[in-house]
Amino acid sequence: MRPISHKIHLFLSIPFGLLVTLICATGAMLALQDDIIRFLNLDYYYVEHKGTKPHDLDVIVKKVMDTVPDSIRIAGVEISADPRCSYRVKLSDADKSTVFVDQYTTQILGTRGETRFFAKVKQLHRTLLDSRPTEGTLFHGKYITGITAIAFIAIIITGLVMWHPARHQSIRKTLCHPMRSGWRRVNKVLHGTTGTFASIFLLIMALTGLTWSFQWYRIAFYNLFGATASVQNHPAHIDVLPDDPRLSEEILHGWKHAFKHLEAAENGYDVVALSPHEAFGYYLSNGNTKARDYYLFDNNGEIKNTKYYRDAKPDTKLRGWIYSVHTGSFGGIVTRIIWALAAFTGALLPIGGYIIWWRRITRRRGAHRCNDGCNKARMSDSR
Numbered sequence: 001m002r003p004i005s006h007k008i009h010l011f012l013s014i015p016f017g018l019l020v021t022l023i024c025a026t027g028a029m030l031a032l033q034d035d036i037i038r039f040l041n042l043d044y045y046y047v048e049h050k051g052t053k054p055h056d057l058d059v060i061v062k063k064v065m066d067t068v069p070d071s072i073r074i075a076g077v078e079i080s081a082d083p084r085c086s087y088r089v090k091l092s093d094a095d096k097s098t099v100f101v102d103q104y105t106t107q108i109l110g111t112r113g114e115t116r117f118f119a120k121v122k123q124l125h126r127t128l129l130d131s132r133p134t135e136g137t138l139f140h141g142k143y144i145t146g147i148t149a150i151a152f153i154a155i156i157i158t159g160l161v162m163w164h165p166a167r168h169q170s171i172r173k174t175l176c177h178p179m180r181s182g183w184r185r186v187n188k189v190l191h192g193t194t195g196t197f198a199s200i201f202l203l204i205m206a207l208t209g210l211t212w213s214f215q216w217y218r219i220a221f222y223n224l225f226g227a228t229a230s231v232q233n234h235p236a237h238i239d240v241l242p243d244d245p246r247l248s249e250e251i252l253h254g255w256k257h258a259f260k261h262l263e264a265a266e267n268g269y270d271v272v273a274l275s276p277h278e279a280f281g282y283y284l285s286n287g288n289t290k291a292r293d294y295y296l297f298d299n300n301g302e303i304k305n306t307k308y309y310r311d312a313k314p315d316t317k318l319r320g321w322i323y324s325v326h327t328g329s330f331g332g333i334v335t336r337i338i339w340a341l342a343a344f345t346g347a348l349l350p351i352g353g354y355i356i357w358w359r360r361i362t363r364r365r366g367a368h369r370c371n372d373g374c375n376k377a378r379m380s381d382s383r
Contacts, residue, residue, distance in 0.1 A: 005158035010357065012158075016151040017350030019128075023148060024346035026125035027205065031328050031340040033118050044100040044110045049083045054103035057087075057259050057274075058252040063106045064089045064099045076275035079103075079259070081268075126212070146213025149206045152346075156199050156206075163192045184359055191352040194345050201328075201342035208326035221322075227314035251276055257301025267293060283309065287330045290320030 013020075029036075038045050054060075061074060073092040086109055089099040095113030102109055123129055130141025211218045215229075222229035255274050262272050262281055269281035279295040296305040309317075324330040328339025 002162055005161040009155055009158040009162060012151045012155050013350060013353050014357070016148050016155070017354060019144070019148045020152050020155070021347045021350045022128075023125055023145060024202075024343045026121045028340045028343035028347065029121050030118070030125055031336050031343060033115075033121075035333060035336065037115060037118070041110075041112065044112065045086060046084050047086045047102045047104065047109070049104070052104050054083075054087075055106050056256055058256045060087055060101050060103060060106055061089060061252055061255065063108065064101060067108060068099075076273060077255070079272045079274075081270050081272075142213055146210055146217075149210050149213065153203060153206050156195070156203055159192075159195050160199055163196050184355075187352050188356055191349060191356060195349050198342040198345040198349075201339060202346045205326055205339070205343065205346075208322050211322055222315055222318060225314075225318055227318045230315050251299055254297060254299045254301035258295065258297045258303070261297075261301065261303060262295065269293075285332070287324060288317065288320040289324045289327075289329045291317070 057077065057079075061077065065074060068091060075090040075092040077090065078088040087101045087103045089101060091097040091099065091111075093113075097111050097113045099111050100109040101107070120129070126145065127139070127141030128144055130139065130144075133139055207221075211221050219229045254277075258279050259272065259274060262269065262279060267281055268283070270284035271282040273280045273282065277297060277299075279297065281293040281295070282289075283291040291309045293309050294305075294307040295303055297303050321330075328335045
């Protein structure tokens with residue numbers, strides 16, 4: 001079993017190793033993307049809360065409208081349940097900018113556009129920078145990522161088979177005395193031990209990530225959990241109506257009324273997101289970070305239609321859990337850090353494997369040269 005696993009492990013690792021490193025490294029960065037951005041912009045995201053009540057929503061939005069050009073539309077507002085978090089007003093410009101406002105003083109803290117670096121990292125992770133094609137053509141980047149994930153699953157499983165428990169005594173000696181063992185031996189042991197400890201997390205990431213690459217796998221995965229995979233649609237960009245480039249007083253009043261209704265509902269939302277005639281209440285601390293209630297309201301803010309997460313279809317709930325488990329966001333900052341470390345380990349494993357493979361090749365070549373030299377010496381002596 002081990003010789004076969006060794007061959008499969010080697011033959012798959014050589015062509016897919018660099019792609020695995022690329023996908024895992026970008027995944028590690030994306031796992032902590034929001035935390036990194038928030039840490040670098042603490043003055044934008046957090047305000048001083050002295051117990052005062054925040055200003056009405058329409059007052060805050062008007063303040064932002066007075067500071068942006070007439071051609072820029074207000075796409076929505078995000079409000080956190082944490083009183084220390086600032087209000088975030090979304091704009092519809094090309095950079096998808098966000099204006100951060102102190103809700104207690106209406107002071108504009110600053111404006112940030114979508115982080116282009118992380119946007120490229122996300123595209124690299126998902127599609128290897130390949131753009132979505134027109135109808136009827138293959139999405140090559142997405143499929144290459146999916147094939148790499150399948151190969152990575154096989155690499156992890158065969159690697160676990162190869163790493164025999166009987167060698168643990170030698171492993172302990174190597175890690176306790178690295179200088180005596182030599183860096184090549186240490187690299188080999190670290191390759192096996194870190195890969196073993198990170199394998200469960202890497203398998204979870206690969207198995208859930210495949211649902212975005214192949215329709216047949218998505219259908220099978222959803223059926224396994226008793227759900228029916230729906231056709232994936234491109235998410236629509238929330239924006240104001242085309243014939244209303246500036247939010248009217250009526251719509252702003254509707255936002256204010258709708259937000260007060262969501263506050264009075266006491267559903268325990270972590271974040272409330274408002275857009276013209278729509279509102280979403282997110283349960284970010286519920287494990288499923290995509291769990292949300294949906295509200296449709298008129299210009300006066302009167303709720304016309306409501307779709308609660310508790311009544312959602314199984315495929316909708318499963319889709320959110322797949323995303324949360326894949327990104328490690330289901331348990332907050334702790335699981336995000338664990339997932340990021342595991343993904344970073346997955347990025348380093350192919351590098352260590354290439355070193356082991358190259359060392360083995362050079363050693364074999366040296367042995368062949370030695371054998372050839374010995375044979376020539378024997379032939380000359382016999383003469």
